[in-house]
Amino acid sequence: MYKILCLNKISPVGTKRLGEAYTFSPEIENPDGILVRSAAMHDMELGENLLAIARAGAGVNNIPVDKCLEKGIVVFNTPGANANAVKELVLCALLLTSRRIAPAMDWVKTLKGQGDQVEKLIEKGKSQFAGPEIQGKALGVVGLGAIGILVANAASQLGMEVYGYDPYLSVEHAWHLSSAVHRSLSLDEIYAKCDYITLHLPQTKDTKGMVNGDSIQKMKDGVRILNFARGALVDSPALLEALEKGKVAAYATDFPTDSMLGTEGIVALPHLGASTPESEDNCAVMAVDQIKDYLENGNILNSVNLPSISMAREAGTKRICIIHKNVPNTIALFASTCGEAGINIENMQSKSKGEYAYTILDVSGDLSPAAVDALRALEPIVKVRVIQ
Numbered sequence: 001m002y003k004i005l006c007l008n009k010i011s012p013v014g015t016k017r018l019g020e021a022y023t024f025s026p027e028i029e030n031p032d033g034i035l036v037r038s039a040a041m042h043d044m045e046l047g048e049n050l051l052a053i054a055r056a057g058a059g060v061n062n063i064p065v066d067k068c069l070e071k072g073i074v075v076f077n078t079p080g081a082n083a084n085a086v087k088e089l090v091l092c093a094l095l096l097t098s099r100r101i102a103p104a105m106d107w108v109k110t111l112k113g114q115g116d117q118v119e120k121l122i123e124k125g126k127s128q129f130a131g132p133e134i135q136g137k138a139l140g141v142v143g144l145g146a147i148g149i150l151v152a153n154a155a156s157q158l159g160m161e162v163y164g165y166d167p168y169l170s171v172e173h174a175w176h177l178s179s180a181v182h183r184s185l186s187l188d189e190i191y192a193k194c195d196y197i198t199l200h201l202p203q204t205k206d207t208k209g210m211v212n213g214d215s216i217q218k219m220k221d222g223v224r225i226l227n228f229a230r231g232a233l234v235d236s237p238a239l240l241e242a243l244e245k246g247k248v249a250a251y252a253t254d255f256p257t258d259s260m261l262g263t264e265g266i267v268a269l270p271h272l273g274a275s276t277p278e279s280e281d282n283c284a285v286m287a288v289d290q291i292k293d294y295l296e297n298g299n300i301l302n303s304v305n306l307p308s309i310s311m312a313r314e315a316g317t318k319r320i321c322i323i324h325k326n327v328p329n330t331i332a333l334f335a336s337t338c339g340e341a342g343i344n345i346e347n348m349q350s351k352s353k354g355e356y357a358y359t360i361l362d363v364s365g366d367l368s369p370a371a372v373d374a375l376r377a378l379e380p381i382v383k384v385r386v387i388q
Contacts (some may be wrong), residue, residue: 007037032052036055038057057078060304076300078282089269097267147228163193193220299311326357333380
């Protein structure tokens with residue numbers, strides 16, 4: 001029986017896929033796995049039994065990823081599961097920052113009680129909310145993952161001239177990118193050409209504060225910036241100063257700070273990007289399927305701290321799953337240790353990601369506790385797990 005701790009409310013469309021071999025609740029002790037959405041885990045004690053954490057969403061800045069890796073805990077996310085929901089909100093934000101729809105709606109409400117004068121007052125006051133159309137304007141999409149590609153393609157279909165920047169664009173994602181999207185080779189090109197810039201990047205040490213005083217100065221006057229990725233990508237004081245000076249015409253974000261609230265030119269939303277029933281269902285299904293496949297079969301898909309590996313089970317074998325340091329001669333060590341214990345390796349896969357690697361061995365023979373302990377004693381080993 002596997003025990004799953006749910007730190008947030010997870011869609012039952014996903015949890016019902018766990019099946020009879022699992023028990024799950026918000027109060028499980030010593031769990032084998034954790035399902036989480038937004039709960040902060042950095043100060044949480046990670047038990048010795050914990051094998052995997054699945055984030056029902058894309059961002060993992062609420063999870064201590066490096067600490068998990070050191071303890072041999074796989075961290076999954078669900079890239080693309082909420083992509084359409086975020087794309088739709090970004091398209092909405094393009095219009096909100098252009099046509100001044102939100103302040104216009106607020107102003108119209110102030111006319112309540114004016115009776116027959118409402119129509120005349122509307123005609124007199126509507127000019128203060130005039131704004132540009134998006135058709136024919138240049139949009140820079142920074143980050144061409146699952147969400148960025150959908151945004152780029154949709155904006156192109158709406159008549160925008162779209163420029164995409166992603167130095168790490170995968171072949172798989174490139175296949176889905178419209179040929180109408182121009183590939184930019186630098187951020188400076190995006191800054192110089194684009195009337196709108198939308199961010200679709202993870203928060204890392206390299207991307208944190210990437211929109212700052214220096215980068216804003218490289219942008220076109222009156223640029224409109226959209227951030228539905230992570231709040232920390234934008235330096236708030238620099239952004240507010242640029243708004244005040246008119247360098248930035250508008251800023252739409254799903255991650256407002258206190259200083260942004262009520263500020264002219266800012267469209268502040270309460271992290272609505274994935275807040276659709278379809279998105280929550282998709283994220284839950286993907287998270288549950290990934291954590292199940294790892295617990296039951298040792299397969300890894302969409303991990304942020306270990307490589308993806310999927311290997312069909314060999315009939316009549318036992319599976320050894322090994323998280324280890326990515327150092328030379330490791331596979332030879334595994335093979336010799338198994339050989340000395342009379343264990344035959346029938347099939348194997350091994351992949352690395354940075355300083356760590358993951359190896360699956362399907363073995364036959366007498367896999368004794370002593371043989372497993374011998375593997376665990378090897379210097380590069382972080383965690384060894386046997387699946388019967």
